[in-house]
Amino acid sequence: MSGRRRIAVVGATGAVGTVMLQCLTERGLDREHEILLFASERSAGRVINGRTVRALDERADLSGIDIALFSAGAGTSRIWAPRFVEAGATVVDNSSAFRRDPEVPLVVSEVNPHALRVGEPGAAKLIANPNCSTMQMMVALAPIHREAGIARLVVSTYQSVSGTGQRALAELDAQARASLAGEPAPAPQVYPDLIAFNVIGAAGSFADGDDHTDEERKMMFETCKILEDEEIAVAVTCVRVPVRVGHSEAVNIETRAHLPLERARELLAAAPGVILDEVPSPLRSEGRDEVFVGRLRRDPTHPNGLAMFVVADNLRKGAATNAVQIAELLLAGAGHGLSAPAAAL
Ligand code: A2P
Numbered sequence: 565m566s567g568r569r570r571i572a573v574v575g576a577t578g579a580v581g582t583v584m585l586q587c588l589t590e591r592g593l594d595r596e597h598e599i600l601l602f603a604s605e606r607s608a609g610r611v612i613n614g615r616t617v618r619a620l621d622e623r624a625d626l627s628g629i630d631i632a633l634f635s636a637g638a639g640t641s642r643i644w645a646p647r648f649v650e651a652g653a654t655v656v657d658n659s660s661a662f663r664r665d666p667e668v669p670l671v672v673s674e675v676n677p678h679a680l681r682v683g684e685p686g687a688a689k690l691i692a693n694p695n696c697s698t699m700q701m702m703v704a705l706a707p708i709h710r711e712a713g714i715a716r717l718v719v720s721t722y723q724s725v726s727g728t729g730q731r732a733l734a735e736l737d738a739q740a741r742a743s744l745a746g747e748p749a750p751a752p753q754v755y756p757d758l759i760a761f762n763v764i765g766a767a768g769s770f771a772d773g774d775d776h777t778d779e780e781r782k783m784m785f786e787t788c789k790i791l792e793d794e795e796i797a798v799a800v801t802c803v804r805v806p807v808r809v810g811h812s813e814a815v816n817i818e819t820r821a822h823l824p825l826e827r828a829r830e831l832l833a834a835a836p837g838v839i840l841d842e843v844p845s846p847l848r849s850e851g852r853d854e855v856f857v858g859r860l861r862r863d864p865t866h867p868n869g870l871a872m873f874v875v876a877d878n879l880r881k882g883a884a885t886n887a888v889q890i891a892e893l894l895l896a897g898a899g900h901g902l903s904a905p906a907a908a909l
Contacts, residue, residue: 569597571891572629572653574644575636576601576617577610579730580658583884584633585613587853591888593895600629603636620644626651628636631894633887634658649689654894656691656887660778663692663786670694670789673707673889674836680890682897693892694790695782696882697721697802697811702790703838703855703881704874707831709791713820715868716797719783722805722812723767724846727878728754736760736806759806767802779801810846811878816863817870825862828870831858837881844875852877853885 571593575581581603586593601617603610608619618624620640632648634641635658645655645662662668669679670692682688694702705714725736732754737762739749749758751839757764768779776784779802787798803810833840837854844856855876863869876882 569630569895570600570628571597572632572648573575574620574632574648575640575658576604576612576633577603577607578635579726579854580635580879580883581633582612583879584635584887585771587880587884587888588802591892593888593891605878610860629653631656631891633884633891634812634866635887645690654687654689654691656693656890658693658842658883658887660695660782662690663690663694663782663789665692668692669675670786671886671890672699672702672706672790673886673893675702676792677789677890677893680893680897682733686896687897693883693890694786695779696727696878697723697779697813698783698786698790699882699886700811700855700874700876700878701783701813701815702787703835703876704815704832704857704872706791707835707838707897708817708819708823708828708870709793709796711827711831712823712868714791714793714817715820716799716818717787718799718816719801720814721767721779721783721802722807722814722846723779723802724807724810724878725759726809727767727811728804728884730836732759733808736808740806755804759804762806764804765801767804776800804881807846809877809879810849810875811882812844812846813874815874816867817872818863818868819868822868823870825860825870829860835857841875844873846875846877849875849877851880853880855881 573584606621607617610617632653632655638661641659641661653680670686687803725732735754737837742749768777780800783800784798839854841858842857844858859873863871
């Protein structure tokens with residue numbers, strides 16, 4: 565699609581919003597289009613890369629916005645995403661607010677872009693960006709599912725602190741500094757236990773009576789929605805580790821049809837967005853848009869079993885990059901449902 569468009573980043577001062585802005589710049593979208601930044605009233609007036617942050621409040625002017633990339637928490641999305649849509653924008657929402665809505669496509673750009681229905685009369689105006697841990701796993705697993713069908717997954721995550729946002733990063737830093745100085749670490753505020761030099765055996769929170777965390781439920785539900793297959797059994801343990809950026813996952817896969825290891829390797833080598841690696845690590849994935857897949861091997865305990873280790877920058881492919889890639893798909897799709905560009909832009 566042609567013409568100068570107006571793209572809003574909502575939550576522009578946050579851990580993911582900041583990276584969204586970087587991605588827009590790196591991919592040249594900030595030169596081709598007008599970028600508007602929104603955050604809470606606390607940040608109003610701050611200047612980021614020459615752009616002034618606007619407060620998202622009742623006075624905010626939402627007119628003329630074509631695409632809004634939201635990463636300001638589910639509460640903010642629930643209130644404001646429908647208002648942006650009402651004002652004419654197509655919203656790509658990084659929160660969990662709408663992911664379970666059957667009317668809202670949950671899209672990984674390399675895996676199920678067809679769910680956007682770009683160019684069709686019913687093109688989505690509200691699009692959900694998947695959970696970061698699900699996202700990277702889908703990039704790695706979609707080619708395997710297409711070829712052999714996935715019957716069951718057993719996944720353990722090693723999730724970095726940036727997934728919880730900037731307050732959590734500050735908490736990790738403060739605790740680590742204090743510990744290294746031989747002082748008592750400040751009491752945890754964001755996490756239920758110390759995160760520096762520790763591992764927290766449950767990432768996310770527990771809803772009443774549930775023995776799985778919300779992070780684990782997201783991976784279970786979202787995997788089936790994205791791969792469009794309700795029959796995939798998904799067992800997950802989500803864990804928080806004291807890594808700043810980059811989620812890791814040990815993934816055990818049982819396929820329906822036998823998939824030879826060499827064929828799995830070929831599929832992954834050819835998969836868009838995948839780098840086939842030996843032993844991936846979060847530090848090596850930091851700042852990269854690709855998903856690193858390593859430790860690929862047969863699971864000797866099952867004839868159709870495979871195992872792999874999947875690592876990606878959770879702020880990039882796990883969140884910001886995918887949202888920007890969806891924006892690119894929307895911008896590229898002629899007549900996809902964005903209204904005509906405003907004459908003044
Ligand atoms: P602010 O920096 O002004 O608080 P993170 O995930 O790193 O915690 O970042 C959350 C992002 O969401 C920040 O940009 C934050 O802005 C923004 N945000 C939080 N609450 C609101 C709100 N009620 N309205 C708009 N933006 C919000």
